[in-house]
Amino acid sequence: MIETLSPKKELEDLQADLREVQELLGRHRLVEHLVERQEMPKHELVESLVHRQNVAELRAKLDSMHPADIAYVLESLPLEERLVVWNLVKAERDGEILLQASDAVRETLIRSMDLQELVAAAEQLEADEIADLAPDLPEGVIHDVFQALPVEEREQLRAAMSYPEDAVGALMDFDVVSVREDTAIETVTRYLRRFDALPHHTDQIFVVDRDERLKGVLPLSKLIVSELEHNVGKVMVSDVVTLQSGDKAQDAAQAFERYDLVSAPVVDEQGKLIGRVTVDKVVDFIRSKSESELLTQAGLREEEDVFSSVWASVKNRWSWLAINLVTAIFASRVIGAFEHSIEKLVALAALMPIVAGIGGNSGNQTITLIVRSIALGQVQREHAKKLLAKELGVSLLNGLIWGSALGLIAYWLYQKVSLGLVMTAAMTLNLALSATAGVLIPLTMMRLGRDPALGSSVMITAITDSGGFFIFLGLATLFLV
Amino acid sequence: MIETLSPKKELEDLQADLREVQELLGRHRLVEHLVERQEMPKHELVESLVHRQNVAELRAKLDSMHPADIAYVLESLPLEERLVVWNLVKAERDGEILLQASDAVRETLIRSMDLQELVAAAEQLEADEIADLAPDLPEGVIHDVFQALPVEEREQLRAAMSYPEDAVGALMDFDVVSVREDTAIETVTRYLRRFDALPHHTDQIFVVDRDERLKGVLPLSKLIVSELEHNVGKVMVSDVVTLQSGDKAQDAAQAFERYDLVSAPVVDEQGKLIGRVTVDKVVDFIRSKSESELLTQAGLREEEDVFSSVWASVKNRWSWLAINLVTAIFASRVIGAFEHSIEKLVALAALMPIVAGIGGNSGNQTITLIVRSIALGQVQREHAKKLLAKELGVSLLNGLIWGSALGLIAYWLYQKVSLGLVMTAAMTLNLALSATAGVLIPLTMMRLGRDPALGSSVMITAITDSGGFFIFLGLATLFLV
Numbered sequence: 001m002i003e004t005l006s007p008k009k010e011l012e013d014l015q016a017d018l019r020e021v022q023e024l025l026g027r028h029r030l031v032e033h034l035v036e037r038q039e040m041p042k043h044e045l046v047e048s049l050v051h052r053q054n055v056a057e058l059r060a061k062l063d064s065m066h067p068a069d070i071a072y073v074l075e076s077l078p079l080e081e082r083l084v085v086w087n088l089v090k091a092e093r094d095g096e097i098l099l100q101a102s103d104a105v106r107e108t109l110i111r112s113m114d115l116q117e118l119v120a121a122a123e124q125l126e127a128d129e130i131a132d133l134a135p136d137l138p139e140g141v142i143h144d145v146f147q148a149l150p151v152e153e154r155e156q157l158r159a160a161m162s163y164p165e166d167a168v169g170a171l172m173d174f175d176v177v178s179v180r181e182d183t184a185i186e187t188v189t190r191y192l193r194r195f196d197a198l199p200h201h202t203d204q205i206f207v208v209d210r211d212e213r214l215k216g217v218l219p220l221s222k223l224i225v226s227e228l229e230h231n232v233g234k235v236m237v238s239d240v241v242t243l244q245s246g247d248k249a250q251d252a253a254q255a256f257e258r259y260d261l262v263s264a265p266v267v268d269e270q271g272k273l274i275g276r277v278t279v280d281k282v283v284d285f286i287r288s289k290s291e292s293e294l295l296t297q298a299g300l301r302e303e304e305d306v307f308s309s310v311w312a313s314v315k316n317r318w319s320w321l322a323i324n325l326v327t328a329i330f331a332s333r334v335i336g337a338f339e340h341s342i343e344k345l346v347a348l349a350a351l352m353p354i355v356a357g358i359g360g361n362s363g364n365q366t367i368t369l370i371v372r373s374i375a376l377g378q379v380q381r382e383h384a385k386k387l388l389a390k391e392l393g394v395s396l397l398n399g400l401i402w403g404s405a406l407g408l409i410a411y412w413l414y415q416k417v418s419l420g421l422v423m424t425a426a427m428t429l430n431l432a433l434s435a436t437a438g439v440l441i442p443l444t445m446m447r448l449g450r451d452p453a454l455g456s457s458v459m460i461t462a463i464t465d466s467g468g469f470f471i472f473l474g475l476a477t478l479f480l481v
Numbered sequence: 482m483i484e485t486l487s488p489k490k491e492l493e494d495l496q497a498d499l500r501e502v503q504e505l506l507g508r509h510r511l512v513e514h515l516v517e518r519q520e521m522p523k524h525e526l527v528e529s530l531v532h533r534q535n536v537a538e539l540r541a542k543l544d545s546m547h548p549a550d551i552a553y554v555l556e557s558l559p560l561e562e563r564l565v566v567w568n569l570v571k572a573e574r575d576g577e578i579l580l581q582a583s584d585a586v587r588e589t590l591i592r593s594m595d596l597q598e599l600v601a602a603a604e605q606l607e608a609d610e611i612a613d614l615a616p617d618l619p620e621g622v623i624h625d626v627f628q629a630l631p632v633e634e635r636e637q638l639r640a641a642m643s644y645p646e647d648a649v650g651a652l653m654d655f656d657v658v659s660v661r662e663d664t665a666i667e668t669v670t671r672y673l674r675r676f677d678a679l680p681h682h683t684d685q686i687f688v689v690d691r692d693e694r695l696k697g698v699l700p701l702s703k704l705i706v707s708e709l710e711h712n713v714g715k716v717m718v719s720d721v722v723t724l725q726s727g728d729k730a731q732d733a734a735q736a737f738e739r740y741d742l743v744s745a746p747v748v749d750e751q752g753k754l755i756g757r758v759t760v761d762k763v764v765d766f767i768r769s770k771s772e773s774e775l776l777t778q779a780g781l782r783e784e785e786d787v788f789s790s791v792w793a794s795v796k797n798r799w800s801w802l803a804i805n806l807v808t809a810i811f812a813s814r815v816i817g818a819f820e821h822s823i824e825k826l827v828a829l830a831a832l833m834p835i836v837a838g839i840g841g842n843s844g845n846q847t848i849t850l851i852v853r854s855i856a857l858g859q860v861q862r863e864h865a866k867k868l869l870a871k872e873l874g875v876s877l878l879n880g881l882i883w884g885s886a887l888g889l890i891a892y893w894l895y896q897k898v899s900l901g902l903v904m905t906a907a908m909t910l911n912l913a914l915s916a917t918a919g920v921l922i923p924l925t926m927m928r929l930g931r932d933p934a935l936g937s938s939v940m941i942t943a944i945t946d947s948g949g950f951f952i953f954l955g956l957a958t959l960f961l962v
Contacts, residue, residue: 068739076859078867100739189705198702201743203684220701221679224670257768258549258581260761262682262743279760280741283767287738290771291853297778298849299842306854307867310874317846317875318882324842325883328835329890335831336894342823342830349823349830350816353837353946354809361780361805365798368779372772373787378557386559386788393791394798401799402806409810413817465834 071100094121104305131160169245175199201278327462338473356468366438395435399428552581575602585786612641650726656680808943819954837949840911847919876916880909
């Protein structure tokens with residue numbers, strides 16, 4: 001019978017495993033605790049039959065699990081229990097699991113290992129995988145691993161480590177299978193049959209000339225349906241999406257999405273084949289990119305281990321709070337400048353946060369849309385006027401609708417027609433301000449070559465807060481006080 | 482020579498194409514404009530040599546482009562120009578392009594087509610693709626397409642349309658190649674060679690028994706390296722990630738990510754093979770899901786065509802603004818309750834938005850982390866206490882740091898020690914409130930079986946705004962006024 005692993009069942013299994021591990025850990029701790037109270041010497045605990053049995057059970061459980069699943073279990077465990085589990089994992093799987101764990105959790109695992117263990121873990125991996133771990137590893141580890149590698153892999157590791165994180169080179173691996181154009185299909189199939197297994201995600205093999213220059217690709221699905229006596233050159237596809245190691249990873253991801261690729265060759269400036277990118281790396285890239293966007297929008301510097309210490313969390317979050325504090329103090333000083341008016345008409349104090357809040361909300365809608373369209377390459381500089389006109393139109397219409405509603409509410413609350421009118425006017429003006437800033441900030445960032453997403457939400461909120469207070473209190477001072 | 486298409490060059494090419502199309506459209510319009518001014522009858526315009534030449538050029542350009550690239554060009558064009566380009570695209574590619582276009586842009590394209598064109602477009606597609614378009618198509622189209630399909634595909638379409646959008650069934654296609662367990666590898670290769678081409682993303686063929694029940698899979702990379710005389714049963718992999726059509730698409734995406742899959746079989750309750758899911762669909766799903774998260778966070782109901790009309794945009798954005806208005810009015814009424822205190826000490830009006838703002842920011846950090854960990858399945862209900870303790874710790878520490886800083890600033894601005902102390906206390910309390918709400922809201926949503934992400938940002942901001950005003954003004958009323 002086939003073992004049907006539906007993802008839902010997978011998840012349930014994992015959670016059951018997790019509970020089992022936690023239970024075993026609990027028993028483990030219970031034994032430790034008893035030993036402690038009876039002041040039994042430590043070595044007796046280690047010898048204790050119960051303890052050994054539990055540890056063996058736990059180890060067997062872990063040995064049967066996929067490295068990605070172990071990484072998931074480690075991520076779902078509070079730090080102390082996480083390290084107990086980590087120490088029970090077979091050493092030869094350390095490298096694989098470190099690769100699969102999230103950055104924040106990986107850091108805690110690496111911190112618990114000594115130099116020797118880390119070198120051993122890294123040596124199990126391929127050059128491109130070691131390069132992925134490298135930023136988190138202590139200096140000495142990389143040096144030792146370097147010495148231990150054969151020359152070819154050493155070169156690959158050097159190359160892989162030289163690419164910036166957002167370049168195609170950082171997604172690339174070196175597992176390419178290549179053949180010559182003038183080979184017969186039959187020879188190719190015989191050649192391939194000598195492999196124990198083709199590299200993962202091999203949906204095509206690469207066709208190169210004598211100088212390793214890429215001439216085309218031969219998809220396996222095409223190889224399989226080709227006549228055996230034909231030559232590779234006759235069957236291969238030469239119109240192929242090809243990456244360069246220095247290309248932006250973001251662009252490569254878009255090409256994978258747009259053309260539904262499983263793998264793509266990477267060439268150097270001379271057109272020589274140096275590696276390939278596979279869709280699993282692209283999926284990881286897309287996921288981590290979208291996650292960092294979400295985190296940035298919420299004002300988090302980087303991914304956070306939910307079980308990390310209070311102090312680590314404070315450090316991760318402080319920079320954004322500090323910026324927010326400065327903008328809030330600025331907005332507060334804008335209000336301060338109108339204290340005289342508020343003293344005379346205290347209703348202003350109650351109404352002003354509404355103007356600022358709705359403006360911020362509307363501005364965030366605009367800036368999110370524009371940032372997204374820039375990222376997709378749909379918006380060019382020449383569209384600025386058209387977009388500004390549209391967003392101003394939206395904000396004026398919204399200003400009339402919501403501004404009037406609020407004006408009526410203000411009138412109803414305070415029985416002052418003039419206050420209602422000022423409210424409506426301030427809402428409309430602040431929405432127009434938010435639309436203008438929402439279009440111009442990202443377009444300006446793009447023109448300056450910066451990432452339009454970075455800090456966009458903070459900036460727009462700062463503008464609509466201070467601007468909203470200024471417009472509302474200013475109008476009120478002019479017409480009401 | 483190989484045609485090297487780096488994604489960067491792709492994008493530049495596309496943008497050049499786009500400019501070219503726009504230029505041609507410009508000329509086209511210029512001619513139209515001249516014709517209009519000279520009141521030349523419309524049919525003479527169509528006959529005009531210049532016009533015909535431009536249109537031919539444009540059409541040739543479009544014919545040479547990949548459907549995904551045409552969709553991109555259409556998305557990057559304002560509505561009027563978009564429809565001109567759309568009318569020039571070869572009719573037999575309409576279906577492909579509609580599939581690739583974003584929801585908002587697809588709608589504008591479909592609205593420009595008549596029933597007959599739509600039926601023709603749909604008929605070019607496979608059952609699972611028609612089902613993807615179905616929600617956007619007028620009722621009559623689906624009916625006509627249904628009539629025109631052969632029985633087997635009709636059944637497939639019926640099945641594909643029956644799955645909810647977030648189920649595996651909605652990602653599934655029916656392009657499965659299957660063989661029996663007792664077939665020799667050589668027979669399989671001969672069988673496959675009879676195909677013109679294998680279905681896209683065929684990295685494995687499926688092994689089924691007489692009743693179409695899935696027994697295992699045969700990866701092509703394994704098929705290629707296997708001895709010809711072996712049987713499929715000997716070579717096949719039987720421990721395989723298998724989906725059910727009713728599983729959550731989200732879970733399937735996680736399985737693809739975790740186990741680096743290219744395709745996965747889909748079975749029914751009896752274990753019969755009914756289709757497969759491929760990684761390109763999963764990538765699209767992940768992308769659209771992360772986009773809708775970003776949009777929801779910014780308060781947009783759905784994806785918006787940046788060039789859509791003012792009215793369409795207002796409709797897309799109004800619901801969130803309305804909710805925001807209600808929460809803002811509530812917060813305003815909280816302030817209203819303390820108008821008496823503000824009248825006595827107007828500094829309160831200037832300082833209160835700081836307390837509310839920082840609380841909102843901190844609460845959004847907490848809730849984003851918790852929502853994300855829930856989505857990854859890392860957080861269970863039993864972690865609630867641990868997480869709450871940690872987040873409260875973070876908020877107290879932040880309250881001491883930032884609260885003290887603000888207390889000092891308040892003292893410096895208004896020369897009142899008691900005002901500074903109230904500021905510090907209010908900040909600390911509001912941060913604690915934001916941490917509590919940030920942990921409890923998503924955990925409660927999870928317990929109720931709701932999506933914890935939905936509206937989380939609005940809710941937390943509403944709580945920290947009203948809460949912040951209440952705490953600060955309340956403390957001030959007790960101790961200062």
